Amino acid sequence: MVLKVFLNHCAEDKALVTPYFNKLKALGFEPWIDKRILPGQDWDEVIQHAFNAADVYLIFMTPRSVSKRGYVQREISDALDKQRYNLPGDIGLIPILLEDCEVPVKILRSHQYIRLPEGWQELVESLELAAQQRSIAIHTGVEMDPFRMFLREEKHRWEGLPGYEVSMRYPHVESSRVPNTAVELNEFFASLRLNSLLNARKARINQEEEHFSSWAGDPDWKPANSFHVFISPNLANQFILSFSVHEDGMFAGAAHGFMWVETHNFMIIDDQLIKISFDDFLSEPHSAYTSITALVRERVAKEYAGRFDGELSSDDLIRVREALPSDGTIFRNFIITPIGVTFLYPQGELFGHAAGAFGADLSFNDLRPWLKPGGPHTFAQHASAISWDPGIDDEVHE
Incomplete structure (x- = not known):
């Protein structure tokens, strides 16, 4: 199984990024860069197709790329969104510092960057680990x-x-x-x-x-x-x-x-x-909806503000309330962990497509006032x- 690696960069940095494309290819990885788009092809569709097929995303950061709007930022947001669905410990996104610059908060919050060229061996080892994570022997289980x-x-x-x-x-x-x-x-x-x-x-x-x-x-x-x-x-x-x-x-x-x-x-x-x-986790679900919805809104609002690097305006807060009604419908998609639940909202469900996916982590301690005695949470706390x-x-x- 060949590891597919998507190289996110701005057009002005192509000359800096291309040598790493060649080095990754020589090592047996399958890197993708937009120089592979052929004349006459729909470049937006080609890029999106390559993005969706990738196993790992390399985000090449310079003063030019972090300040540029458009596709570079959209790809970064989309790549971060996809990491939400990875398993704990999976390597799916690696930020790369090509030149000193202010690393976006949305990246720094969740990922440690690698500085190139001095961190080249660390990058290779990270990609090799990512490939290993995706190739455990099927016959062993x-x-x-x-x-x-x-x-x-x-x-x-x-x-x-x-x-x-x-x-x-x-x-x-x-x-x-x-x-x-x-x-x-x-x-x-x-x-x-x-x-x-x-x-x-x-x-x-x-x-x-x-x-x-x-x-x-x-x-x-x-x-x-x-x-x-x-x-x-x-x-x-x-x-x-x-x-x-x-x-x-x-x-x-x-x-x-x-x-x-x-x-x-x-x-x-x-x-x-x-x-x-x-x-099924709650003693009285309908009476708990309003309070738990308030907690979810708080988590989503914090993520929204961090993603767009600014305080939420009154209009933004209204959007959050409207996107997250207190009728229980926002609790449909959730995963269970040993310490709580995570509600998942895919790209475009709460806000526009460009805003990306959102999630809200609530611990069982957060939910304690409303949890049913002996409910599913008591079994989750002992699960792996x-x-x-x-x-x-x-x-x-x-």
Whole structure:
């Protein structure tokens, strides 16, 4: 599995970045830089396609790039958003300091930068670790008591006008202690997998030959809707499970890509899965909504202010309140951790597409006044957070 590395930089720094592109390529990585765009190609779509396919993002920082608006900043925000769905410890974004400059707060808050050229070996070691994280032997699996989880990866492709390219990564579960639960989980994952594939196949009955016919003569670029789907375990033990499903991609000819997430949480009772919602954590859900919504608004407002490096205006605060109503709908997508829950809001759900994705971490201590005695949180506190990202390729041509 070759590690795909996206090199984010501004046009003025291309001469500084290109030597690192060449060095990474010589080491066996698969770097991408926009000099690979061919004449006549839709450069916005090509960049977005490469961005969505990348495993790791290198953010090259200089006084010019950090002050430049437009695609450079959008790519940085999008790359940071994608890290939200990575597993703990996964390397997905590496800031690179090419010249002394003020590192953006949104980067400095969550990532340590590497200074080049003196940090070159550190960068290579980080990329090698990222590649290792994505290539744990599939035949061994990973022990997640009481389960052993194996990664399944598929790639499906169909050529048309447009065609589609789908890559999917999902777990296969085995367990001698809760065998029926393992069967039910595999059936559930299979249904998610099939649903994604069925949606991609809609391209077959929505052909636009006139619109895409001009692309037909270019052997290096095919009009295709691209979808990248992965199902990631976040927390597990013999009583409780938490999974997230993340999808990103781009429709052929679209102005920008998309990112989407949904979560699935379960209790295990008598070797059977039971789907749980956030309401199941609370003694009196409807009476708790207003207070918990206020906590979520506070977290999101803080992230919003930090992302745009400024205090929130009264209009911004109104936008936050309107985007996060207190009717309980904002608690739909959440993952469980041993210390609390994280509510997830994908790109475009709360604010405009350019604002990116948002999240709100609430600890069980924050939620204590409203938690149900003996509720799911009591089992989560004894569960293990999961850091897992093995990899295998299995390509299918349809």
